[in-house]
Amino acid sequence: MKIFCNGEGIELAADATLAEALLSYLEVRDAPAPKGLAVACNGDVVPRPFWSQRQLAEGDRLDLFSAVAGG
Template identity: 40%
Template sequence: MRIWLNKKPLTLNQSLTLIQLLEEQAVSIAGCAVAINNNIVPRNRWESTTLSEGDEISLFQAIAGG
């Protein structure tokens, strides 16, 4: 299955949930927000959201500033 992660193609051997993808890619989830196909996915749905062929996943990290 092929998806896009931050505009880069990624081939998966099997269907994954969003949280499994983040773990597989060693993404620090602290301060992280995720959108799939331009729709923000609430953190409480990461474990139940299954990725599909062609999904475009965007990861955002909160950045402190002032």
């Protein structure tokens, strides 16, 4: 299936979870998961404990955010 992560299309297995999508997205970019990472699926923030349980569907859109400290 095809989903979109930060606007980029990625192909995943039909039964992929949000956690698997993140691993795939970051692995392709050879990037570690940033600290303070938050993820929204189709506009709804998904709490970290549910990432491995959240099943994705064709066309889902993930937006990744990371917290930034500062003043």
